Amino acid sequence: MAVRTIEVRERVMARNDELAAGVRERLARAGVPAFNLISSPGAGKTALLEASARLLAGLKLGAISGDLATDNDARRLQRAGIPSRTITTGQACHLDAEMIHHSLHGFPWDGLDVLFIENVGNLVCPAIYDLGQEANVVALSLTEGEDKPLKYPVMFQRADLVLLTKADLLPHLDVEVSRITDSLARVIPDPQVILLSAHTGQGLDRWRVWLEARRASVAAVSHRHASHP
Amino acid sequence: MAVRTIEVRERVMARNDELAAGVRERLARAGVPAFNLISSPGAGKTALLEASARLLAGLKLGAISGDLATDNDARRLQRAGIPSRTITTGQACHLDAEMIHHSLHGFPWDGLDVLFIENVGNLVCPAIYDLGQEANVVALSLTEGEDKPLKYPVMFQRADLVLLTKADLLPHLDVEVSRITDSLARVIPDPQVILLSAHTGQGLDRWRVWLEARRASVAAVSHRHASHP
Numbered sequence: 203m204a205v206r207t208i209e210v211r212e213r214v215m216a217r218n219d220e221l222a223a224g225v226r227e228r229l230a231r232a233g234v235p236a237f238n239l240i241s242s243p244g245a246g247k248t249a250l251l252e253a254s255a256r257l258l259a260g261l262k263l264g265a266i267s268g269d270l271a272t273d274n275d276a277r278r279l280q281r282a283g284i285p286s287r288t289i290t291t292g293q294a295c296h297l298d299a300e301m302i303h304h305s306l307h308g309f310p311w312d313g314l315d316v317l318f319i320e321n322v323g324n325l326v327c328p329a330i331y332d333l334g335q336e337a338n339v340v341a342l343s344l345t346e347g348e349d350k351p352l353k354y355p356v357m358f359q360r361a362d363l364v365l366l367t368k369a370d371l372l373p374h375l376d377v378e379v380s381r382i383t384d385s386l387a388r389v390i391p392d393p394q395v396i397l398l399s400a401h402t403g404q405g406l407d408r409w410r411v412w413l414e415a416r417r418a419s420v421a422a423v424s425h426r427h428a429s430h431p
Numbered sequence: 432m433a434v435r436t437i438e439v440r441e442r443v444m445a446r447n448d449e450l451a452a453g454v455r456e457r458l459a460r461a462g463v464p465a466f467n468l469i470s471s472p473g474a475g476k477t478a479l480l481e482a483s484a485r486l487l488a489g490l491k492l493g494a495i496s497g498d499l500a501t502d503n504d505a506r507r508l509q510r511a512g513i514p515s516r517t518i519t520t521g522q523a524c525h526l527d528a529e530m531i532h533h534s535l536h537g538f539p540w541d542g543l544d545v546l547f548i549e550n551v552g553n554l555v556c557p558a559i560y561d562l563g564q565e566a567n568v569v570a571l572s573l574t575e576g577e578d579k580p581l582k583y584p585v586m587f588q589r590a591d592l593v594l595l596t597k598a599d600l601l602p603h604l605d606v607e608v609s610r611i612t613d614s615l616a617r618v619i620p621d622p623q624v625i626l627l628s629a630h631t632g633q634g635l636d637r638w639r640v641w642l643e644a645r646r647a648s649v650a651a652v653s654h655r656h657a658s659h660p
Contacts (some may be wrong), residue, residue: 293559354500
């Protein structure tokens with residue numbers, strides 16, 4: 203029984219990695235960096251993207267939002283000026299590469315400067331599914347406490363950037379940011395961390411700089427591809 | 432491929448339900464009610480149990496805490512005076528009945544007045560796994576926003592009680608409690624809700640009353656079993 207389950211899981215993962223490689227290749231050729239946003243439910247991914255729409259007003263942004271049951275996030279992003287579509291996952295606890303592959307059909311992603319993928323709110327399952335993203339951005343709300351990197355290590359080990367969100371609440375919490383970064387340093391050697399608040403704007407400049415640097419490196423690779431086909 | 436995965440999942444679920452029935456039977460005979468606490472990461476399950484230890488000082492409490500990688504929660508509960516053990520789930524995103532079955536071995540649960548099961552922090556996967564509990568208690572932090580019941584409907588449909596935690600933060604949030612209860616009422620017909628704060632003590636009396644009522648009904652059934660074996 204257990205062996206059968208593991209066999210099936212390995213085949214699912216191999217198929218996922220194959221599809222993710224295809225998605226990554228297509229996005230890279232078009233010079234579109236995709237950022238996979240992952241967090242617990244309610245850590246502020248959508249609020250961050252709403253703020254990012256204002257912050258990156260000169261760029262063409264797009265988003266794919268995963269949700270078990272609603273299209274609330276995609277509708278919020280549309281209202282903020284980010285063309286968005288929803289992937290309704292039902293009981294599936296994460297996005298996978300096949301969902302992204304299908305979602306790109308008919309979505310005008312190839313003219314975008316940045317594609318955000320807003321994963322299902324879950325600090326466990328999304329960690330192991332490659333979606334073809336340029337980078338994983340994990341949002342951790344300060345309200346979640348200081349030890350989450352130790353308790354959900356796989357997720358944080360796969361993070362290229364950790365955003366500590368809801369910084370505006372810090373004065374009201376029994377939490378020290380240094381203890382969160384200490385926890386992070388115990389699971390990843392050199393964590394990149396930005397403390398921010400979509401509410402007050404704190405830290406959003408650093409988020410913009412990080413995004414633009416990642417975008418520039420993707421655009422440079424895409425340009426070299428185009429010059430030497 | 433998909434069919435094979437579903438077949439395996441159905442067999443896993445059938446086996447889980449069988450083991451959960453066994454756990455429920457053993458707990459019922461001993462008159463020990465088990466409460467399955469479920470929430471997003473960092474919604475305050477452990478803080479609530481720490482507060483409950485003070486609140487229910489006359490009762491013998493015990494806890495089983497699920498965690499991917501640490502025993503932080505069980506150690507916190509031990510310090511609060513609640514005998515506890517950890518189930519380390521590794522990459523598993525939820526507890527299952529087999530884990531509870533094994534965890535009860537060698538744990539002096541049969542003298543307890545209440546057994547708390549603190550699930551892995553996850554609003555998706557734990558929803559469908561019966562653990563042999565008397566009731567599911569879902570903790571939703573006010574910091575997570577107003578639409579979570581709509582976005583994670585399966586979890587809230589299985590909730591016997593919803594605790595709205597971190598009530599002390601309400602003045603600092605752009606959140607209305609009535610909007611959360613409206614969302615809840617759209618997924619369950621008659622939601623039982625308690626607004627509370629482990630920090631200030633708000634609402635803890637109602638939580639105690641609810642627990643004692645559920646405990647009394649289990650004890651009554653257990654007593655009838657004992658009288659008419």
